[in-house]
Amino acid sequence: METYKIRFEPLGLSGRCRADESLLACAQSTGIGIISLCGGEGNCQSCRVQLLEGMASKPTASELKAYSRQEIKEGWRLACQTYPTSDGKVGIPPASLTTTQRVQTEGQEVGIEPEPVVVPYxxxxxxxxxxxxxxxxxxxxxxxxxxxxxxxxxxxxxxxxxxx
Structure with a gap:
């Protein structure tokens, strides 16, 4: 079975996802908690993600019901209904995460000089x-x-x- 590298943003975590594995299952196996109140049936629409790069399966009936054409063009999908067909990058909005994001991994880097615990005199x-x-x-x-x-x-x- 072919696998694809999926990077989950803004967390900066990557995982290998099988072609027969939904983005929800891939995220969970990578250690990322995405809310899925319906257990992956596509009914609750709580597992919203945005496909930022790469290709995925065609939108399902549940996704066509959940999103407008414009939102689907922008890459909005249900993680439980979406299967990768290439390597890619997936954005997870804060409302879809089971826990709040604690560390920002991208952005402006600031150099910090360490302050040693011991100073010789x-x-x-x-x-x-x-x-x-x-x-x-x-x-x-x-x-x-x-x-x-x-x-x-x-x-x-x-x-x-x-x-x-």
Missing amino acids: QLKLSKPSLTDAQADAGRLLKALNRQHRLRCDSIDIGALSQLS
Whole structure:
């Protein structure tokens, strides 16, 4: 059985669809929930999709009843009644999705510079002596404040034990 690659927009997900498999079944096997209150019988018209690219089966009687000629020309179909005949792209309106779309996968890309969790700082610490018996942690905190104007209230004991 021949299969076709179908891309579902605006989700940006693609799946392989058999020629004898409706767009509704293909979407479901790809992990996309499309509302189908009538169970794929073509009666409820809740599985509206738009064929954006590619070819599909001829409109069924249910689709001719659901859509005007203009809407059919624009690619509007019922996912439960439409079978692919080539690779294609299918648009799913928000009203047909079982869950709301959370992530927009297309549009203007914005570069985001990561902010590292750990930032290295070079420090010069005074050596401990008999006259300056301050703990190493205190000496480290004081150096961070003086040399880099950083205020830190505590140091992780695991990190402190790794310092040489």
